[in-house]
Amino acid sequence: MAISYEYSIGSVRAREKELLSNADIEAMLALKDSQSLINYLRDKGYADGESIDEIIKNNKNETVKYLSDIVPDGSVFDIFSYPNDAHNIKSVIKGMLSSVKYEKLFSEPCTIDLESIEKAVKENRYELLPSAFSEAARKAYEILAHTADARLSDAHLDLACMQAQLDKANETKIEFLIRYIKADIFYRNVKIALRACLTNAQKAYYDDSLFGGLEELDKKEVTSAALKGVDALCDYLSLKDRFKCAEAIEQFKKSPALFERYGDNYLISLAKEKCKLAGSGAEAALGFYIARLTEYKVIHIIAVGIETDSDMEITRERLRELYG
Secondary structure, three states: OOOOHHHHHHHHHHHHHHOOOHHHHHHHHOOOOHHHHHHHHHHOOOOOOOOHHHHHHHHHHHHHHHHHHHOOOHHHHHHHOHHHHHHHHHHHHHHHHHOOOOHHHOOOOOOOOHHHHHHHHHOOOHHHOOHHHHHHHHHHHHHHHHHOOHHHHHHHHHHHHHHHHHHHHHHHOOHHHHHHHHHHHHHHHHHHHHHHHHOOOOHHHHHHHOOOOOOOOOHHHHHHHHOOOHHHHHHHHHHOOOOOHHHHHHHHHHOHHHHHHHHHHHHHHHHHHHHOOOOOOOHHHHHHHHHHHHHHHHHHHHHHHHHOOOOHHHHHHHOOOOOO
């Protein structure tokens, strides 16, 4: 029987009850040690693992496999794996140049296996990589090998990743996914600009690090404002409001952490609006995966709070909104 979106929607709706709730968050906040958190997640049906990071990685892989198996075109989820691909290429390049083991740094899920990256870098055959990353990987290696400029090397792969995500979103023609990815890239670049501004970065940094392929964010204008200082950049971003950025900037003025939380909450709000009640297409499955991605961030924040014995209210302030 051919898989249909009607089938995938029914399957996802049945499994949405497995997603974490606000009651689960409160229960996890009350836990006193990491093992208790691991046990709680196991009881909630999360994949097994010896650590929080391993549990999240295994659950993420299981979720991607499940969703890819129930939608007509599972490649739609590749868009969320491209950042891991970029990270993995960076790790292999740095590891090979410095003779440092990198295997444990490999992130999943990904669309490029470790052996392919190793072969491409070791044999200088970057055409073995997907076209979205091949030239960026070549440049990243050359920059790191000849100048040891890790920031610039990383920037080439980060920009390639953003372009790959935008291209993939446009290829799917899924309106929600296009808007979601644009908003995600937008907030990532605003964060880059704000951090650079706080450290008095030079124009070359913005030229190298900011993505120029997003119509909602004018790279030249952002750079010009940033070079005048944080206040000028905040004023510019508030006046040229996109994706509710003016509200996010107000949060930034209170705390950079609150700004990041606002950006993540905006993204999950898009999923709630477009995916929770979707009756056709891939939106329901996409919403479920985005819900899981948000859960992983929340779990990680709680885990860090437990490990550092942070005040519960401080941890609570950093938590993201859930999909449910």
